Amino acid sequence: MNLFTIAWRSIQQRALASALTGFSMALGVALVVAVLVVHNVVADSFQRNAGLGYDIIVGAKGGKLQLVLNTVYHLSTPVENIPYSLLKEFTEGQYKPYVTKAIPYCLGDQYEGQRVVATVADFLGETEYARGRRYEFASGRNFTPDGDFEGVVGALAAHRTGLKVGDTFSPTHGVRDDGQGHKHEPFKVVGILAPSGTPNDRAIFVNIEGFYLQANHAKPVEEAKDHHDAPKTEGMKHDHDHDDHEHEHEHERLPENQRELTAILLQTSTPAAGILLPNKINEGPIAQAVLPIREIRGLFDVIVEPIQMLLLALTVLIVIVSGIGIMVSIYNSMNDRRREIAVMRALGARRSTVMSIVLIESIVLSMAGGVSGWLLGHGMIALMSPMIADRTGVSLGLAPFVAWELALIPGLVLLATLAGYLPALTAYRTDVARALVASP
Amino acid sequence: MLTITDLKKSFQEPGGERLPILDVRSFHLDPGEQVALVGRSGSGKTTLLHIIAGISTPDSGKVVVDGRDITRLPEPLRDRVRAEKIGYVFQTFNLLPGFTALENVMLGMSFTQGKKDEPRARNLLERVGLAHRLKHKPTTLSVGEQQRVAVARSLANRPKLLLADEPTASVDAKHQQQIIDLIRSTCREDGVSLLLVTHASEIASQFDRVDHLEDFNTQEANAR
Numbered sequence A: 001m002n003l004f005t006i007a008w009r010s011i012q013q014r015a016l017a018s019a020l021t022g023f024s025m026a027l028g029v030a031l032v033v034a035v036l037v038v039h040n041v042v043a044d045s046f047q048r049n050a051g052l053g054y055d056i057i058v059g060a061k062g063g064k065l066q067l068v069l070n071t072v073y074h075l076s077t078p079v080e081n082i083p084y085s086l087l088k089e090f091t092e093g094q095y096k097p098y099v100t101k102a103i104p105y106c107l108g109d110q111y112e113g114q115r116v117v118a119t120v121a122d123f124l125g126e127t128e129y130a131r132g133r134r135y136e137f138a139s140g141r142n143f144t145p146d147g148d149f150e151g152v153v154g155a156l157a158a159h160r161t162g163l164k165v166g167d168t169f170s171p172t173h174g175v176r177d178d179g180q181g182h183k184h185e186p187f188k189v190v191g192i193l194a195p196s197g198t199p200n201d202r203a204i205f206v207n208i209e210g211f212y213l214q215a216n217h218a219k220p221v222e223e224a225k226d227h228h229d230a231p232k233t234e235g236m237k238h239d240h241d242h243d244d245h246e247h248e249h250e251h252e253r254l255p256e257n258q259r260e261l262t263a264i265l266l267q268t269s270t271p272a273a274g275i276l277l278p279n280k281i282n283e284g285p286i287a288q289a290v291l292p293i294r295e296i297r298g299l300f301d302v303i304v305e306p307i308q309m310l311l312l313a314l315t316v317l318i319v320i321v322s323g324i325g326i327m328v329s330i331y332n333s334m335n336d337r338r339r340e341i342a343v344m345r346a347l348g349a350r351r352s353t354v355m356s357i358v359l360i361e362s363i364v365l366s367m368a369g370g371v372s373g374w375l376l377g378h379g380m381i382a383l384m385s386p387m388i389a390d391r392t393g394v395s396l397g398l399a400p401f402v403a404w405e406l407a408l409i410p411g412l413v414l415l416a417t418l419a420g421y422l423p424a425l426t427a428y429r430t431d432v433a434r435a436l437v438a439s440p
Numbered sequence B: 001m002l003t004i005t006d007l008k009k010s011f012q013e014p015g016g017e018r019l020p021i022l023d024v025r026s027f028h029l030d031p032g033e034q035v036a037l038v039g040r041s042g043s044g045k046t047t048l049l050h051i052i053a054g055i056s057t058p059d060s061g062k063v064v065v066d067g068r069d070i071t072r073l074p075e076p077l078r079d080r081v082r083a084e085k086i087g088y089v090f091q092t093f094n095l096l097p098g099f100t101a102l103e104n105v106m107l108g109m110s111f112t113q114g115k116k117d118e119p120r121a122r123n124l125l126e127r128v129g130l131a132h133r134l135k136h137k138p139t140t141l142s143v144g145e146q147q148r149v150a151v152a153r154s155l156a157n158r159p160k161l162l163l164a165d166e167p168t169a170s171v172d173a174k175h176q177q178q179i180i181d182l183i184r185s186t187c188r189e190d191g192v193s194l195l196l197v198t199h200a201s202e203i204a205s206q207f208d209r210v211d212h213l214e215d216f217n218t219q220e221a222n223a224r
C-alpha cells in the first residue's frame, strides 16, 4: 500500500464531505476556465478583427469608438453622414498619395434585424481581412460593380434570415426593425459568404449604386447645392470617366451631389501615412479619421480588460474559497483521525509520512476537483459555443484552450499544499503515546 | 534481544511537580523468549511498552533493542527500528476502519523500506484462521477476529520483538485463550521474542517467566 492509496482511503471514508469539497473546487475551476477561454476568444476575435484589413476609418465627427463599432462590428447606434465628395479626395484628390485603397461605406439599412452595408464590390473581393485571409463564398459569387441591385449575405445573417442565392430582399431604412422603416426595391442575393469569424458574418452587403437608388437615400438637391458646390463639379468629372459604364444601365445612377457616405475605409500606402493622414483629416471641418486598432485597443485597455481581470479575480477567489473548504473539511476530520495517525506511527510511520498522507489527500481532492472542473468548463464552453457563434459571430473553434490553463496545475497543487498544510501539521504533531491510550 | 538498564520515566503533574512512573534498574529478554509482564492498573505497563517501541522517550536510561540503544537514536531512526524490528498488539486492536483485513496487514508493511509482500499478508491471515475474511472491513468482524487481524498485522514485517499490551482485555472470554495461543505459537514458530502485558493471572500463569513490574520498579515509583 502506498501513501496515495492510504490518502485515497481516507477520502473515501469521508465520501460526502470529500465529494462536496471536490465539487466546489470543480465549480471554481470550471468558472476560471470559462473566464479564461471567453476572455481569450473575445480579446482575440475583437482585436484580430479591429481593422478588417483597413488602417483608417473616416467618418463624421463625433464618437470615435462609435464610428468603429458601427463600421467594423455592426454595433452601436448609427453615426452621421459625410459628403460623398470626400471620397474623391482619396481616390484622386489631395490625399491620394497616402492611400492604396478607399472603400465607400453606407450604413443605416437593415433586413430582418441584420444590418445592411452598402459598399463597392472591392470590399469583399480583394481585401485581406486578416493576414492571408480573404472572404470566401459558401455559394454564389461576389456582387459586380455593374450589378447595381446585387447583394451578398454574411454566413450568420444568411442563417438567420434564411436568404439563399437567387432570393430577393428589400432592406428597410433604419437600423432597428420597428416596422416604421420604408421598404425599398429588392436586391438579388448573388452570394453567401463562408463563415469568416468576423463581424461581417452578421451583415448583408449590397451594391452601393443600388442603395443610392432606394427611396429616401438621395440627399435633397438644394441642400447639396447649398453646401457642396465644389465637390459637385468634381463628382461630375468622375461621372464622365465612367460614361462607358453608364449606358449598360437601364436606370439612371444617383448623381454624386445627391450622395452621402457613412464612412470611408482606407488602406494607407505607408506606415507614416497612417500617422499623417488622420492629423490632416481631423484638422478639417467635416470629418474625422480614426485608427480602429487603436480605438479597440483603448476599449480593451480601459473597459474590457479590467472587467475581465475582475471576473478572473472573482473566479480565482472561488477556487481559493474551495481550497479553504478542503482545508476545513480535512482539518475537522483530524480529531477523529488522531488515533488512526497514532496507529500508523506505532506501525513505524514517520511524522513526515503521516504529514505527507494528509497533504496528498488535499492535493488529490483539489486535483480531482480541478480536473472535473476543467472538463466541466470546457464542456460548458462546447455547449455554449453554437449559441455564442449565433449571437456574436465569434466561432470558438474546436479546442479553445488557453495557455494560461496550464497554470491551473501548479496553482492547484500550491493551493492544495497550503490548504493541507494546517491539518498536515496537526498530523505531524500528533502525540502518539497519548492518542493511543485515549479511549477510542 | 531487549535489555533495559536504569530506565526512568516521570510525568508532569497538572500541579507542576514530576510524578515518577517507571524506575527500571534492569530488565532483559532473550531472543525467542516469552515473558508475561504483570502489574496493577496504572503501574506504567503501557508507558514501558511505549518506551521500548520508541513511541515515548524515557527521562534517562538505556533501552537496547537488537543491539541498538534506541534512546540515543533520533526520532526517524526510532521510527525505523519500530517499523522493522518491533510488532505491537494493542488492547483495543486499533485496526483502521477504512481498510480491509488484508489491507490492514499490508498497512503494517507500508512504512518500511522493504517491498509490500501481499502473499505474506495473506499467509499471515491464513495462519490466524482468517483466510475467508481477507476483504472484510474491521466493523464486519467479531472482536476476536479483529484482534487476530491485529496479531497478523503485528507480524507483517517479521519483527524480532512482539509487544502485546493486554491483548485479550477487550476480547470476549470465549476467545481470549485462542488469542493467547495464537500469539504464543506464531512467536514461537517465527522465533520472535514476546513481551505480553496482562493483569489476568490465568493468562500469566501459562508463561514460564512472569515478571511483576512492581518488582523492578523502585520503592518511590511503586509508592505512588
Ligand SMILES: Nc1ncnc2c1ncn2[C@@H]1O[C@H](COP(=O)(O)OP(=O)(O)O)[C@@H](O)[C@H]1O
Pocket (backbone or CB within 6 Å): A433, A434, A437, B011, B012, B021, B039, B040, B041, B042, B043, B044, B045, B046, B047, B048
Ligand atoms: N502522557 C501522560 N501524561 C501524564 N500522565 C500519564 C501519561 N501517560 C500515562 N500517564 C500516567 O502514568 C501512569 C501509568 O500509566 P500506564 O502506563 O498507562 O499504566 P498501565 O498501562 O500500567 O495501566 C498512570 O497513572 C497514567 O495516568
Ligand SMILES: [Mg+2]
Pocket (backbone or CB within 6 Å): B045, B046, B047, B165
Ligand atoms: Mg495500560
